[in-house]
Amino acid sequence: MAGNGFGTQFRLTTFGESHGQAIGGVLDGCPAGMQLDLVAVQADLLRRKPGQSALTTGRQEADDIHWLSGLFEGKTTGAPIAFIAYNQDARSDDYAHLEQAFRPSHADYTTWAKYGIRDHRGGGRSSARETWARVAAGAIARQLLLSLGMEVSAYVERVHDIGMESAPAFYPRESVDAHPVRCPDPQRAEAMSARILEAKKAGDTVGGTIVVVARGVPAGLGEPVFDKLQGTLAHALWSLPAVKSMELGSGISGTFMHGSEHNDPWIQNDAGDFLTTSNHSGGIQGGISNGSDIVIRLGFKPVSTLLKPQSSVNQDGETIQLEGRGRHDPCVLPRAVPLVEAMVLLVLADHWLKNKGAQL
Amino acid sequence: MAGNGFGTQFRLTTFGESHGQAIGGVLDGCPAGMQLDLVAVQADLLRRKPGQSALTTGRQEADDIHWLSGLFEGKTTGAPIAFIAYNQDARSDDYAHLEQAFRPSHADYTTWAKYGIRDHRGGGRSSARETWARVAAGAIARQLLLSLGMEVSAYVERVHDIGMESAPAFYPRESVDAHPVRCPDPQRAEAMSARILEAKKAGDTVGGTIVVVARGVPAGLGEPVFDKLQGTLAHALWSLPAVKSMELGSGISGTFMHGSEHNDPWIQNDAGDFLTTSNHSGGIQGGISNGSDIVIRLGFKPVSTLLKPQSSVNQDGETIQLEGRGRHDPCVLPRAVPLVEAMVLLVLADHWLKNKGAQL
């Protein structure tokens, strides 16, 4: 299957380059009859927008969504929902010097090796700009899932070596967005912000971790043995740019425990629900959601594009000096929060649809 | 798409329960004309076999592979290759007490919640026994890839808190298999082994990490933006039982670096090849292999089945006392090594086929 589509029953196909005409997506399989709150979709997109704060790239894009199809009188019809945003503030000249260059830790070389041709302007298809369409589709999924009692929220847990101390938890959007760095701990947020600006000043970049939590997910989502819930989530999340690590539930710390400590004991509450008294499993057991919060931590690398000079080579193998130019994020994490949510939302919507066929 | 198939051009479908008639798989899309070394396939399967050593479950299964189709005079024909192994040493009585029980951190509850029915014998489909077919198919992929210059090798890097000190590297199978724990560092291997036996004696279990390295992978594999190489690898690897974490290249440690430190500088060697002088990227940039080693670390949780009593509930919500019975691995890692290799091999074979269409 060609690689620009994701999902089976609830399937997103995306297109567009950083400096092309437009970026966009087609969402196929969204159930009919859902009243779509278009303002809420745009609100989700604003969280990803460049130029939000001093912490992010200075590129200015309205990123207004144009709905092309799939809606009738405000409702989904079962037909594919297509949406685009025009690229408006592309400055391709900023990239002219990169036409033949391979920037370190970018997709320049690999794109050229694979396709034999490369749209170097703004990184072309390998620019994070493509994630716009993921957020748009994720926003639709969010509304579908919300009507079913599911919520997904992510936040920045650590920037460089400045991390929250509290364990992963579900934070509502207002507390996440209270600070532009999108860490719900105000003190840490401020320190993280300072660290990012420090790196930016030095022409450098920093990474860190994001935690995403899905709550209200009913038991039963996931299609073993290959499309286990964590398998599809991993596929989705590792398709995001800059991801270096992923942990589920207890994650790495869980690998240091004994089984007797790690196991999540079952109880039944007074309402007759089966619950676990701990959640080292991160909400998934045997590849299927168990009703507890789904808890995932993702590590992101420091952005590859630096605003200070670096040595590299060009297609002819000549050593070149790369000046830092263009407008770039010194830290990807604040803007990655909505991306992470979007991918989890897309996965849950698809699995929810698939699970309808689990029992006769 | 139903969940028991993986891959598109090189696609494995598996079936079978722990205590059913047989387990097996169908591999569709393997190129024709490949002389298949059946002995080498069986050798790969032996590495996964239960009862190999005191470190693993005592279940005895010959696990002999029966080839049902797809081969003619020792060669692949392009037709689907089907293979099975009969279950011979299943002791379903050991599981009779679990018919209604939900074991902690197992798939018991979630399977029941999803399907409304559960084959409790030996864990049914959620038993790690299903991984047999993955290793068989992976062994075929291994031979395909080897003919193309690609090799995949994994090893146990850490058991509980006893880890190797050297950085991830490619270790040939003989050094990995020199010790039953499958750690190529002899001293550490012995210490790991002791730790496993210690846990076993206590009726408890331990986890740890496995590193897998693919070398000889040509630049160009991976299908952005959703089927990036790391995305498909993540899907594959997270479909394995007990995985809690995954890191690519610099992994978590990379998230603590600055971009200027993390970036992998490009050079061109005398042969005209483009190389990076470091490999924080783990062999993948922009979702496409860059020719360097692909380096992944996976964390595994301590096995959920304990041989000491645990409290839990049954389907009626009654509190029950689970005795530890049956034959189980006190540590999944030594036997997980071939599983991890298999999943990476399957992914690489599929991507290699897909990449044939990248350029006109």
Place this chain on the structure above:
Amino acid sequence: MAGNGFGTQFRLTTFGESHGQAIGGVLDGCPAGMQLDLVAVQADLLRRKPGQSALTTGRQEADDIHWLSGLFEGKTTGAPIAFIAYNQDARSDDYAHLEQAFRPSHADYTTWAKYGIRDHRGGGRSSARETWARVAAGAIARQLLLSLGMEVSAYVERVHDIGMESAPAFYPRESVDAHPVRCPDPQRAEAMSARILEAKKAGDTVGGTIVVVARGVPAGLGEPVFDKLQGTLAHALWSLPAVKSMELGSGISGTFMHGSEHNDPWIQNDAGDFLTTSNHSGGIQGGISNGSDIVIRLGFKPVSTLLKPQSSVNQDGETIQLEGRGRHDPCVLPRAVPLVEAMVLLVLADHWLKNKGAQL
């Protein structure tokens, strides 16, 4: 996607060659909790069995089904259902003279051109023997659909130029199977049978048409614009060997009508159901079932394997004389009836599952 799987939510993967160890299939995505009548499955398979009558090949195969997985206490569990039949009466020596030969209108040349290798024994994978697994899976789909009120029945409508006069209709199995030729019109059946035996005596073969009708299909199945119900049905049916034509509803005769004559008028009956007073549409409008009978006619060519000499060439380009040898059907239609039903059943089951996600 590799070509030996069909369906998405309800997905069959098949394997096996005419003279290999076994033929079989894996059905993934069958809803859990369905009591499977194994005797009924075997009964469906008996209708496809070789050696049923003088009208079919003399090959003797018990074709007993071996269930390998997916069932627990007689019920489906949601795990993949695997089943095989061993090849017992293969006489590969009958094919030794064909090792290098390209039989006219067979897959010999194309298989060799595509794969560069060919299992010539009994036609290998291109033998109609592979259809066994389709019938087995179709028999499972039949039971699922029957519980939902859907029934599928096919019959031989014409052999060579001897055809029924009555319009396509749903005939219950007992009337179809009353005569070995599987035509529900006893007089015509006898004439058809004579025509087949006449051809057989001459070492020749004949073709004809089969009609298949699905009744009780609820309105709403089909996924426009590419997976319209007739699109998926066409894919399924044209994957059967020997198909030369397909007609839906009014078929070719409909292309000679005016729209005013062809349109199916809507009425509402007393029960409030929307019905059409004619069914030129064949039960599908806009790619979606409308609740009327789905009516399809398929044309089958005369079998390519003759029992009289033919001239041809071999791989070296030499002209050769093919003697008619082996055991073959002089007319494929009687045994194709269950194949046609199976493919329609598989499609309907898949679409029924998909349709669960059509509305919020």
Place this chain on the structure above:
Amino acid sequence: MAGNGFGTQFRLTTFGESHGQAIGGVLDGCPAGMQLDLVAVQADLLRRKPGQSALTTGRQEADDIHWLSGLFEGKTTGAPIAFIAYNQDARSDDYAHLEQAFRPSHADYTTWAKYGIRDHRGGGRSSARETWARVAAGAIARQLLLSLGMEVSAYVERVHDIGMESAPAFYPRESVDAHPVRCPDPQRAEAMSARILEAKKAGDTVGGTIVVVARGVPAGLGEPVFDKLQGTLAHALWSLPAVKSMELGSGISGTFMHGSEHNDPWIQNDAGDFLTTSNHSGGIQGGISNGSDIVIRLGFKPVSTLLKPQSSVNQDGETIQLEGRGRHDPCVLPRAVPLVEAMVLLVLADHWLKNKGAQL
């Protein structure tokens, strides 16, 4: 898989309604490095455009293609190619009376039954307007295939009962397009045209047949047993609106032959190529192309929308009188010619890519 995508390696996803903002498509998997002749694409689209002649609907749409992504300096880059056309001459008021009505033999009722909601304006998603994107993508496939020596051409063979007498053959576009009815036989074309206008005058419609021939297709395309070349072609072609029948090679007439007459004898020509001296097989044997012309005949029903009154029912079950309004084709065939070509082109491109993995 959601239903608005087609193909695996070369995959088209389409979107858009008759009276929505725009219609469009995303083509994923087109090999990189192909110089795309945009004028040729537009030329293909012009053949499908409404308002071409008195034989077609009077709706006026510029149907200009807007390229949104996937091209760089005129070449394909391996990134998805997105394209749209805005709807400009939609007159939704013409459809106001149909909001609750079920037009006979249209998708009105089935859409409502499936989705519970219906965009009635111009037929919404079920309008043939969606086929615009198919033709655009097909035009890209055409250029890919042409560079590989493959050509696809279709023509109108019969309108109502006025048909060509010559056997199916490959006709170049100029002879097909010499007459607006797209029949390469000038006399017959004129008679067909008169028949269409006669029907139009009576407010009625007519159907007929189209023949499509692909030449230069190398032996080896097709992925048995389910994705045989004719299976995928059937899927593609039956997804077009109004198709009632399909025949491959000898088609229905072949079902009246004896095998000895129907078989295509093999010879080897002086150049060493293997050829058949007849082509009853229609270029496909065992589901794989054999190098001969692929020959398919499709029957189309008379258009359902009449310009004379018809009786029907509305959603409330009330009997209504439908007046013929709106702008519609009295015969779908002339404009269906490019659609048929497009679907064959898409299938061949996908199979050509898949076939690259057939042999080691």
